[in-house]
Amino acid sequence: MDIQNLISFCPVLTNLILNYFEGINRLNIQPPKLEYLNVAGDFEDIDLDAPNLKAAILFHYHKSKAYQSIQIAHDKERHVKKSLGSLSEIKTLGISGSFMKYLSKACILTKLPVVFTRLEDIYLTICFWDQRQVFTVCSLFQNAPRLKKLDMWSYPGSTWDQDQASIQELTLQMQTNHLITVSVNDFRGVDHEINFVAKLLSWEPALEEERIKWKGEMDCSMVLTRLLALPRVSPRAKVIVTF
Numbered sequence: 001m002d003i004q005n006l007i008s009f010c011p012v013l014t015n016l017i018l019n020y021f022e023g024i025n026r027l028n029i030q031p032p033k034l035e036y037l038n039v040a041g042d043f044e045d046i047d048l049d050a051p052n053l054k055a056a057i058l059f060h061y062h063k064s065k066a067y068q069s070i071q072i073a074h075d076k077e078r079h080v081k082k083s084l085g086s087l088s089e090i091k092t093l094g095i096s097g098s099f100m101k102y103l104s105k106a107c108i109l110t111k112l113p114v115v116f117t118r119l120e121d122i123y124l125t126i127c128f129w130d131q132r133q134v135f136t137v138c139s140l141f142q143n144a145p146r147l148k149k150l151d152m153w154s155y156p157g158s159t160w161d162q163d164q165a166s167i168q169e170l171t172l173q174m175q176t177n178h179l180i181t182v183s184v185n186d187f188r189g190v191d192h193e194i195n196f197v198a199k200l201l202s203w204e205p206a207l208e209e210e211r212i213k214w215k216g217e218m219d220c221s222m223v224l225t226r227l228l229a230l231p232r233v234s235p236r237a238k239v240i241v242t243f
Contacts, residue, residue, distance in 0.1 A: 008031075011031070011032065013034055015034075016029065020040065021041035027045070029047070030050065034053055038056075038057045040057075040059035046102075053089065054090060054091050059098070126153070127154075128195075145178060146178060179206060180206055180209070181207075181209045182200055182207065182210045183210075183211040198230045202232065208238065
């Protein structure tokens, strides 16, 4: 409550950084002139209303259990709107893996209830093992008509959600023509990662570069062969692998 009151009594606040905090169940951030936001902490829920926000970095601590504890089965759109609904003017968005889990609790939606009309850059950490997170990121950049750059950091998953089987039955359908550069960092060469790269190459007619930063310990020669043989819809698309 003290943090919320402090923010509310700063009507001309344009930059806000909240790092390394604990003990806040619901984080309310609603300054009318806020342009830059960096949040990194252990919170259970977030209510973000910042219509002039241009850049946001949203980071959950890994120990946060928000995505497990929040009950939103009957109000998924409201859950998403509270977190992202006011960000139609944002240009840069960064999301951690834990916050991606938080969003993916509701984002099996094929279309988000918000359009990011100015969003050009997305930076995120994603578990490609988790189909919910894959659908969430696809929903994000499908609703960003000006998106040009997508940077992702891959991390391995160890468990599957109970409804994972039903999610796998869905088919990802993308209609985009704006992404120019995609980067996948900490690439390990597993099927989940390769399948996502294949989808991007087959969806995106404007794609020029797909950069892959290798981290895997497996023999990469077979993986590289698969990557370079992937069909692509853009005649300019290049797959660049670095080690």
